[in-house]
Amino acid sequence: MNNTPPKFWQRLLKWFCDVELYEEISGDLDEAFYDRARDQGVRYAQRKYKRDVLKFFKPYAWKKLHLERQQSPLLGNYFKIALRNIVKHKQYSVLNAAGLILGMTCIFLSLLYLNHELGYDQFHSDADNVYRVQRTYRSQTYAVMPFKDYWGTAAEDQLGYLIELKKNPQIKNVTQFTSTNSPTSVPQHYIQKVNGERLVENNILWTNSGSEFFQVLDWTFLKGSPKSALNEKYSIVLTASAASKYFGSDWADDANLLSRYLSIDSTNYQIGGVIANVPDYSHVDFDLIVNTPKIPSWGNYTYLRKSPDMSESELLAEVNNAYLRFRPGAADNELEKGLTVERLPSIYLKSNALYELKTPGDIRYLWIFGIIGVIILVVTVTNYFNLTTALYVGRQKEIGVRKVLGALKSNTISQFLFEALLIAFLCLPLSLLLLQFTLPFFNAIMDINLENKVISDPNLIAFAVLLPIVIGLTSGMYPSLVLSAKKALELFKGKLSNTRSGFGLRRTLVGFQFLLLVGLGTTTFFINQQLKFIQNKDLGYTQEGVISINVGGAQIYSKMKNALENNPKILQIGSGGMPGNEMFNTLTYKMLNASAQDINDNGTHLVVDAGSFEVLGIDHPTLRDLSKDKSSVFLINETAAEVLATSLQIKPEQLIGEVFQMEPEYNNEEDGTMGIHYTIDGIIADYNYFTLKEEVNPMFIEVQAKPLWTYEMLFKLSTDDFFATIDAIEKEYDKWHLEEPIQVEFLEQRLASLYKNERQIASLTVGLSTLAIVLSVLGLVGLVSFITKTKEREIGIRKVFGARTRQILLLLNREFFILAILATLLATPLSYWAISNWLEVFAYRITPGYFVYIAAGLLCVLVVGTAVSLQSYHAAGKNPAESLKNEQ
Amino acid sequence: MLQLGNLEETILLLVMIMKDQSYGYAVSKEYQKQNGKEISISAVHTVLSRLEKKGLINSEMGGSTEERGGRRKRIFKMTDYGIRTIQELKAHRIRLWDQLPQLG
Numbered sequence: 001m002n003n004t005p006p007k008f009w010q011r012l013l014k015w016f017c018d019v020e021l022y023e024e025i026s027g028d029l030d031e032a033f034y035d036r037a038r039d040q041g042v043r044y045a046q047r048k049y050k051r052d053v054l055k056f057f058k059p060y061a062w063k064k065l066h067l068e069r070q071q072s073p074l075l076g077n078y079f080k081i082a083l084r085n086i087v088k089h090k091q092y093s094v095l096n097a098a099g100l101i102l103g104m105t106c107i108f109l110s111l112l113y114l115n116h117e118l119g120y121d122q123f124h125s126d127a128d129n130v131y132r133v134q135r136t137y138r139s140q141t142y143a144v145m146p147f148k149d150y151w152g153t154a155a156e157d158q159l160g161y162l163i164e165l166k167k168n169p170q171i172k173n174v175t176q177f178t179s180t181n182s183p184t185s186v187p188q189h190y191i192q193k194v195n196g197e198r199l200v201e202n203n204i205l206w207t208n209s210g211s212e213f214f215q216v217l218d219w220t221f222l223k224g225s226p227k228s229a230l231n232e233k234y235s236i237v238l239t240a241s242a243a244s245k246y247f248g249s250d251w252a253d254d255a256n257l258l259s260r261y262l263s264i265d266s267t268n269y270q271i272g273g274v275i276a277n278v279p280d281y282s283h284v285d286f287d288l289i290v291n292t293p294k295i296p297s298w299g300n301y302t303y304l305r306k307s308p309d310m311s312e313s314e315l316l317a318e319v320n321n322a323y324l325r326f327r328p329g330a331a332d333n334e335l336e337k338g339l340t341v342e343r344l345p346s347i348y349l350k351s352n353a354l355y356e357l358k359t360p361g362d363i364r365y366l367w368i369f370g371i372i373g374v375i376i377l378v379v380t381v382t383n384y385f386n387l388t389t390a391l392y393v394g395r396q397k398e399i400g401v402r403k404v405l406g407a408l409k410s411n412t413i414s415q416f417l418f419e420a421l422l423i424a425f426l427c428l429p430l431s432l433l434l435l436q437f438t439l440p441f442f443n444a445i446m447d448i449n450l451e452n453k454v455i456s457d458p459n460l461i462a463f464a465v466l467l468p469i470v471i472g473l474t475s476g477m478y479p480s481l482v483l484s485a486k487k488a489l490e491l492f493k494g495k496l497s498n499t500r501s502g503f504g505l506r507r508t509l510v511g512f513q514f515l516l517l518v519g520l521g522t523t524t525f526f527i528n529q530q531l532k533f534i535q536n537k538d539l540g541y542t543q544e545g546v547i548s549i550n551v552g553g554a555q556i557y558s559k560m561k562n563a564l565e566n567n568p569k570i571l572q573i574g575s576g577g578m579p580g581n582e583m584f585n586t587l588t589y590k591m592l593n594a595s596a597q598d599i600n601d602n603g604t605h606l607v608v609d610a611g612s613f614e615v616l617g618i619d620h621p622t623l624r625d626l627s628k629d630k631s632s633v634f635l636i637n638e639t640a641a642e643v644l645a646t647s648l649q650i651k652p653e654q655l656i657g658e659v660f661q662m663e664p665e666y667n668n669e670e671d672g673t674m675g676i677h678y679t680i681d682g683i684i685a686d687y688n689y690f691t692l693k694e695e696v697n698p699m700f701i702e703v704q705a706k707p708l709w710t711y712e713m714l715f716k717l718s719t720d721d722f723f724a725t726i727d728a729i730e731k732e733y734d735k736w737h738l739e740e741p742i743q744v745e746f747l748e749q750r751l752a753s754l755y756k757n758e759r760q761i762a763s764l765t766v767g768l769s770t771l772a773i774v775l776s777v778l779g780l781v782g783l784v785s786f787i788t789k790t791k792e793r794e795i796g797i798r799k800v801f802g803a804r805t806r807q808i809l810l811l812l813n814r815e816f817f818i819l820a821i822l823a824t825l826l827a828t829p830l831s832y833w834a835i836s837n838w839l840e841v842f843a844y845r846i847t848p849g850y851f852v853y854i855a856a857g858l859l860c861v862l863v864v865g866t867a868v869s870l871q872s873y874h875a876a877g878k879n880p881a882e883s884l885k886n887e888q
Numbered sequence: 889m890l891q892l893g894n895l896e897e898t899i900l901l902l903v904m905i906m907k908d909q910s911y912g913y914a915v916s917k918e919y920q921k922q923n924g925k926e927i928s929i930s931a932v933h934t935v936l937s938r939l940e941k942k943g944l945i946n947s948e949m950g951g952s953t954e955e956r957g958g959r960r961k962r963i964f965k966m967t968d969y970g971i972r973t974i975q976e977l978k979a980h981r982i983r984l985w986d987q988l989p990q991l992g
Contacts, residue, residue, distance in 0.1 A: 021933075027952070027959030028913035028929050034955045035917075055930040060937060 003042045005033045009053045017056065018063050025056060075418070081398070082419040085391070092387050095782050097427055099775050103380030104431035104467060106768060109442055110373030111463065112450045117361050120281045120348035125218050126305055130344040133302040133319055134353050136337035138601040140585060143353040144184050144299040145176070148327070155294035158208055161302065164322035170310040171318065173215035176300040177207035179286060183584070184355050185297040190739065192263040193246055200741055201264070205286035206295050210235075213291075216305045217284065224258055224273020230291040236262055236269040239277045242287040264290060265739075280449040283348045283358045301357065303344070316341055335588070335665060354585060364837070365761050372768045377471075379516060379772050382509050383779030384475040388420065389482075389506060390786040399483050400491035412484035420476025424468035432464070445767075446760050478505065507819065510783065513776050514823030514864075518856045519831040520776075524769040525856075526835045526848050527762045533846050534755060540687025541579060542617035542716065545571075546747040547726065548578040549733060551713040556736045558706065560713065561611075563732050569718045569725040574612030575710040577701075579689045580750040589700065591644050592659040592677065598647035599664055603640065603698045604689065609707045615716040622682040626705040633703045634660070634678040640698030641683045655680050662700065678702070691754045695843040758841070781867040788812060788871040795875045796883035805876045812872045816864050824857030890942070890973055898923070899935045900974060903945055903964050911950070911961035912936060936964055944970035 013026060029052055036045035086093045121127055135142045147153035148160055162174045178185040180202050188202040207213050207230070214226035221229070222240060229237050243251040251257060251274070261268040269290060278285050306315050319339050323330060330336040342351045349361045399412055407415075436452055443450055454460045483491070551557050554575075561573050588601045610626045613619065622633045636644070641652040644660070657679060664675040678700070686696040717725050726744060733742045752759075795808055832848060839845040875883060892900065902918050903910040910918075916932045919925070939945045950963035966974075 023949070023959050024912060024962040025929075025933065027956035027961055028911065028933075030959070031913050031953070031956050032916075032929060035913075052929050055928045056933070058930070058934070060934050061930070 003037055003045075005030055005049050006046055009050050013053045013056065016063060017061050020064075021061055025061065029053065078415050078418045079422070081415075082422050085395070085419070086423070089391055092391060092782060092786070095778055096384055096387050096423065097430075099380050099383045099779060100424060100427040100471065101431045101434060102771060102775060103376050104427065104471075105434045105438060106376045106771065107373050107467065108431070108435050108454050108464070109438065110369045111460065112439075112453060113369055113442075113446070113448075114366055115453065115457075115460070116281055116448065116450055117349070117366055120361070121283055121345050123279065123282070124344060127344050129308055130216055130303060130305050131315060131341040132344065132347055132351075133304065134340045134342060134351070135323075136340060138335050138337070138586065138588060141340065141353040142299075142355060142585075143301060143351070143357070144178075144182070144355045145302045146299040147295075150298040155208070158295055158300070161322065161326045162209065164326045165302075165304060165319070167322070168318050170307045170314070171304055172307055173212050173305040174302065175207060175209040175213040175216045175304070176295070176302045177205050177209070177213065177289075178295050178297040178300050179206070179284070179357055180204045181285060181357055182297070182301070182355055184299055187743075188740070189265050191246065192266075194260075199245075201288065203285065203287040204264075205284065205289045206297070207289060207291055208293055208295050210291055213289065216303050219278070220276040222252070222274045222276060224271075226273075229272035230289065232270045232272065232291070233293060234267060234269045235272040235291045236264075237273045237275060237289040238262075238271065239275055239287050241277050243274045245287075267292075283356075285358060312341065312343075333665075354583075359757065362757065362761075365757075368761065368765060368838075372765065372772070375516060375520065376768065376772050376775070379513070379775050379779070381471055381475050382513060383775060383782075384420075384423075384471070385478060386506065386509055386513075386779055386783045387786070388475060389479045390783055390790075396483070396486075396491040399486070400488045403488035403491065409484045413480040416480030416483065417473060417476040420480075421469065421472035424472035424475075428464065428468050442764075445763060447756070506783075506787075507815075510780065510816070511819045511823050513780050514820050514860050515827045515830075517773055517776050517780075517860050518824050518827035518853065519834075520769040520772055521856045521859070522827070522831045522848075522852050523835050524766050524773075525852055526846065527765055527838065529846050530839060530842065531755075531759065531762050534692050534758075534842070534844070537692065537844060539579070539692075539751075540618070540685060542615075543748050543751065545717045545719055545722070546578075546615055546714065547717060548712050548714050548745045548747070549729065550740065550743045551575070551710060551733075552737055552740065554707045554710050557710050557713055560732050560736060564715075564729060567725065567728060569721055570715055570729075571718055572611055572614040572714075572716040574615040574714040575609045575707040576712050576714070577606055577608035577612040577616070577689075578712055578714055578745070578747065578750075579616070579687070580747060580754055581690055582754070583690050583694050586697070587663055588665065589660065589662045589698070590664055591648055591655075592661045594644075594647040596664075600643060600698065603662070603700055605662065606689070606699060606701045607704065607707070607709075608701065609704050609710075612714050613703065615714045618684065618687065620682055620684045623703060625681075626703065631705050633681045635682050635684050635701045635703060636660070636680055637684055637696065637699040637701070638686045639696050640700060643698055652683060656682060660700070692844045693754075693841055777863055780864055784816070784864055784867045785871040788868055788875065791872070792875045792878075792883040795872060796878070796880035799876065799880040800884075805873065808876045809869050809872055812868050813865050816868060817861055820857055820861040820864070823860070824853060827856075828853045892973075892977065895931075896935055896939060897977070899932065900939055900944060900966075900970065903936075903939075904966050904971075904974065908950075908963055908965065910964045914961075915964075936962075939970075940964070943967060944973055 010026070013029070014022060017025060029049060032052070033045045033049050036048055124130060132143065133145060135145055145161060148157050158176075162176060165171050165174050180187050180189070185206070188200050189204055191199050191201045193199065211227055211230045213230060218226060224237070229235070238246070243257075246262060247254060247257065247260070254260075258271055258273070260271050262271060263269075269292075272291075278287075310318075316339075319341055323339050342353075347360075348358065349363050349366075352360050399407075402412065402415075432454065435454060439450060439452055454464050551560065557575055564570055564573060584604075586601060587603050587605055588599050589603045590596075590599045610623055613623060620633075620635060622635070626633055636655070638652070641655055644655055645652040648655075648658075660678045660680050661675040662678065666675050668674070668676075684701070688696060689699060690697070715729065730742050730744075791812070798808055798811075828850070831853070835848050839848075898919070899915060902915050902922065906914060906918055912929055912933050915936065916927050916929050919927045919932070936945070936947075940947060944967060945964045946967050947962045947964045949960040952958050952960045
């Protein structure tokens, strides 16, 4: 047994005892210990010692805050030293700050975006109890519920399903509406202002459920009351911007506004109220809500508010029961697959039914955003970490002196943490400023309207304060712990960079930066490749100079065709079949001779005239027959031929002349046949009628010599005087259409808009990744040049011993080379996984090639190699005497 | 007059007796010697600091010894106020004693 006071108890005393009292107390205890050890034996002395330590554990001896005596002059000193260091290492400080500012700004941006996307439709007061009813028919889920007899439903019958739903008292409110934004409704209407001016309005919501609408979806009323706003049979509620548009910007001062009328399509509607503009984060968008007895569509969007006591499964059952009461035949109809419900707040992100009111958000994009945000944060912190650790190596003497003068371990730790926090907080306002400047650009790219909530929303403010704290603490932690653990003498003597742990960690970090570089670089590269691929893919038809306009029926079509045919700038004219659509509803079909099991439900039926194919440059020999005697030709595409031939176990060519049955469930009451029969005339090559996100599906194309009905007129125009020709078409159009104005669509534009979402996300990913890469490269170059700089003496000594410049370069580069290879090996599967996931959206996609990863790895080595070589070449070129003389 | 507890009074007297040798552990040893009772070092420390706070004694850090691991002692000395107080206390006690009827 050793005859010293017990170590643990000594340490315990030091831990809880106040600094001011520690010396005398521990001194007394030690003295007592040795006295007792001498007189009564070590064992007794030790027992006594322990008891004494315990007895000192009372408020008198506890640690106290000595803020006024120690900390504050030190804080001032820390501040001064921190500023001096920032100024001394200008280059690194700027690099650090730039990284921090950019990094934080990106994180704020991602956060704002996530906040926006996740907050959809939450503002409705009872959002969690509001549901949309959806219908599954064939294999597709529709956001739209059809009226009893579709377009031909009488006004009072349109409410049929709602009446059935309301029979259950648990379903509190129901409403139905359609919107000009829906492909199932009339896209635009005409509003006559008080002064007689006629304006086109294309953002109207039509309902026939009156003020109950506001019981389901509530909005902020500026004028009028939600209880009565839509009580009149023909009434209307305007948003603030629509009110300014139709009643002038001083509408709020108009005391009689609520007794005024607005004329839509020649019907007068009484103004029932004005509400605030619809926020960006609502999936239902409109400028006017019109209450009318008959909704102008074949179907509607049905929303309901249930009682909080009703469970979702009860609701689901009730919704289906009501549907069977409303449409008794549905139970026996094989095509009816039942109704589903979707909670209001999850419609935007989770639902992806046919005819959504707003293109749904993609949850994967949110992931991409979150991940990029985190990556940038990590790059920022690693950069900062790397550079500061490197800089701290040069500050060992400072810490040594501080320790000699009595700085405690905790003082050193707090000094470095203070410095890191100081820098992070200095960067915060700059980052917020940058955010303010970048937000408009971000909004423009993403086509949204984010507000800078970081300075208004309490949660986000808290985050904005927390972020620099987290960054400061994580980046300051390591250097402070390493330097504070050293004894003063070691600090004067040794080099920190030689210690195993410091170097190992730094090496890991450099490797990690490599990994990010290779991963992000390659992912970005592939995203770019895919977008180029889509733009350049041969779609199977001509895009250049193709436009379409709306046309009011087959008669007007042929009159306009006759008039425009002779215009030399108009090369071809056709009706129907403009490609570049989002997928729409599909039909069931089979060969007449095939069995019922062979009914497929993924077909698209297209009716065009021969001119339409001429416009698009699609040709088939059977089309010549049209000019002779045939009035129509029935073609199927290769995909359809494949499916149909398999069902009859024949070759695709043998299908020609066979009878094809569309909608085999449909019973033609006039002649008793099932489905619609066509004789197949030919097979044409696949072409992408829908977006490239969808694979080509079976298509059945009826090419008519003269269209029986049409609503779409196609033109192929010469590129000379392109817009003059469009003017000529518009003039002709106006002769025949009094009500509806012309809508011109350019095929190339339409195709581009199909990939708007993908393009937005891709440009953003590319932008942010480039930023992350630049940050990463800057950090790496800074770090590498610093490390090399600290090795100047080593280089000098090697030279003295006869090493050649080439050998020195090789030696210094070797380490980074190994790191780059390792990082590339690790990054490859990660990046491959990420990019394959993204590519899955596209039916037509590139295959990521492995050589790109090798190239990226090599590029990394090249960049870092250049940085190392330049720095060390400089050192190696120096006279060794110079660098050796240069005492570190 | 300032009120002093019994222990406080005893320790104050000990500090006075021990002159410039009075520090925590020494006081506790002296206490045991004079009173025959043991007292913990921490109790002595607490009382000393209380007395110092009352202004009866003051202290400075004094010499260190090998036994103490090179750590200094806090040496306590009477202040003028302390001496005055102890004199008043003594006078007060004597006054009381004097008023006592003759014992036995």
